[in-house]
Amino acid sequence: MNSSIAQLIFSEQRMAYALVDQEWIVQDVSGDPAILWGESTQGDPIGQSLLALVPELVGNEEAVRGVQNGDMERLRLESINRTDAQGNTCYVTLLLSPCRLPDCGGAGLLFLVQDVTEHGVVQQELMQRHNELRLLQQRMEWQNLELAASNTELRLMNEIRSSFISVAAHELRTPLTSIYGFLELLQDSGYDNLTAEQQEHLGWIETSTERLLTTLNELLDAARIDSDRLELVLRPISIDQVVDDALLELEPRLSARRQHLDVEIPPDLPQALCDPSRMEQVVGHLLSNASKFTPDGGVLALQVHPTTSGEFLRLSVADQGDGIEEAEENRLFERFFRGERVRKNGTAGAGLGLYITRSLVELHGGEIWYENSPGNGSTFHITIPVVEPVVLPQSGAMASVLGG
Amino acid sequence: MRKVSKKVCLLGDFAVGKTSLVRRFVYDLFDEKYISTIGVKVSRKTVAVPTVDGAVVELTMMLWDLAGSEDFSQMRGSYMRGAAGAILVCDLTRPESLANLDSYLADLRQVSPQAMVIVVANKSDSPDQHLLLSQVEAGAARLGAKCFVTSARTGENVEDVFRNLGRTLVEL
Numbered sequence: 001m002n003s004s005i006a007q008l009i010f011s012e013q014r015m016a017y018a019l020v021d022q023e024w025i026v027q028d029v030s031g032d033p034a035i036l037w038g039e040s041t042q043g044d045p046i047g048q049s050l051l052a053l054v055p056e057l058v059g060n061e062e063a064v065r066g067v068q069n070g071d072m073e074r075l076r077l078e079s080i081n082r083t084d085a086q087g088n089t090c091y092v093t094l095l096l097s098p099c100r101l102p103d104c105g106g107a108g109l110l111f112l113v114q115d116v117t118e119h120g121v122v123q124q125e126l127m128q129r130h131n132e133l134r135l136l137q138q139r140m141e142w143q144n145l146e147l148a149a150s151n152t153e154l155r156l157m158n159e160i161r162s163s164f165i166s167v168a169a170h171e172l173r174t175p176l177t178s179i180y181g182f183l184e185l186l187q188d189s190g191y192d193n194l195t196a197e198q199q200e201h202l203g204w205i206e207t208s209t210e211r212l213l214t215t216l217n218e219l220l221d222a223a224r225i226d227s228d229r230l231e232l233v234l235r236p237i238s239i240d241q242v243v244d245d246a247l248l249e250l251e252p253r254l255s256a257r258r259q260h261l262d263v264e265i266p267p268d269l270p271q272a273l274c275d276p277s278r279m280e281q282v283v284g285h286l287l288s289n290a291s292k293f294t295p296d297g298g299v300l301a302l303q304v305h306p307t308t309s310g311e312f313l314r315l316s317v318a319d320q321g322d323g324i325e326e327a328e329e330n331r332l333f334e335r336f337f338r339g340e341r342v343r344k345n346g347t348a349g350a351g352l353g354l355y356i357t358r359s360l361v362e363l364h365g366g367e368i369w370y371e372n373s374p375g376n377g378s379t380f381h382i383t384i385p386v387v388e389p390v391v392l393p394q395s396g397a398m399a400s401v402l403g404g
Numbered sequence: 405m406r407k408v409s410k411k412v413c414l415l416g417d418f419a420v421g422k423t424s425l426v427r428r429f430v431y432d433l434f435d436e437k438y439i440s441t442i443g444v445k446v447s448r449k450t451v452a453v454p455t456v457d458g459a460v461v462e463l464t465m466m467l468w469d470l471a472g473s474e475d476f477s478q479m480r481g482s483y484m485r486g487a488a489g490a491i492l493v494c495d496l497t498r499p500e501s502l503a504n505l506d507s508y509l510a511d512l513r514q515v516s517p518q519a520m521v522i523v524v525a526n527k528s529d530s531p532d533q534h535l536l537l538s539q540v541e542a543g544a545a546r547l548g549a550k551c552f553v554t555s556a557r558t559g560e561n562v563e564d565v566f567r568n569l570g571r572t573l574v575e576l
Contacts, residue, residue: 055448058411058464060486061486062485076482078443079479080444091443120442127471135438
């Protein structure tokens, strides 16, 4: 081949070569020396050992010998990283093959180098992105494992806590029930033999025992809710009856505080489908809370209406308290949460009432929410499923009255 | 003084810190930025190694820093040919990188059955470690290799790894 054509091809392909004799001494070179020797380009390579000029061949002497002897067809090393004079990474492919040219002596070698930097840079960028993504993926997989492990641990701890509360509450409730029973016996037998002061002491014992029993029952309910062990016995019941039963317990308190309760329950409401004792607990708690926050002599309101869809009854309880502080709105239904005002005025309670109430409402398939008017009180709403959805008249006026 | 050159390969998964270990040993530098290696980069460092008979050998270590990515697994054999020693590198923050060392060693044994091997658990400075020292020791024992815990970032134990391997190579 014409040597100028060969030069052109070599230049276009970014290739260079050296011919070495049987002692691996460079005898001839062609092409850009920077491609051949990289940063180790120093002086005239003719007469120098190929190993001294090409560090990538150090350690590969056996393979070089194998090529020379014909044991190996060629030695090819791809994507060798080198640094150019400007400090940039460049990539070359090295090829060593037997050379029988007369210039090389008996068993010389052709050392061919091709600069593949253009391809190498693209490949490196792709590899970089690929590896960074894989690292991210591995990290996320690991974090997922850690999250799953801590989730399991938390669940276990929650179960242990619920179980502890349940056992402790049961153990405490038994003797308390006994105390309460004997107190009732004492009441039945009359306090005639007791002094006024002793009667007053007995009254305190009774109040404290009632409070303890309430707290223990709440703890037991919360533990059952947390461990998904709370079961409802659903049956059709008139909402009037649920409200009446809840009021039975509340009336003494309302009288003592001279509070008035406005009840608005329209006739012909469909029957509710609920666990009567649990729904009585819900209504009782909402009324008890309303009474707690309404000043003496104030007015509470309870209303029941069907919802627009007709599939639920909406029961609302309004108080005349100070309303809910904005900072506490998001935490109102949390377990053991007690508002600042409640804690300051010494109101009794474990902070479980609204948590249990919400859980019971949701277990029934209903919802709970409230409207807050700071300084003017708040209104709590719950929805209770009905046995047969009520068909409502389509008049706009009626629909707007019953909205919700 | 006797002069010898030995080829040493650094093997292990991508991003375990092979390039950083070489950079720390050869130039005493560390770069926080991860730059993935494609193909292989050959660096050299000459160290004076004392021998058991009291002499000192000038050892030039030709350090072959091989790409850890799977795309280069086909070429790995040609890179590892003629290696006198190898440093198998895993990452203390990635447990799978220790388990994968078995396959790198198997590849090495195909072309360089006699190569001396050391296991290095890198990134000891990281707070996010998921490998215990006992696990690394057990892994190294399984591969029949000594093990070192290093940090290319701080330089902890890096010099020791290369010098330890250098001594072993000179005494062969």
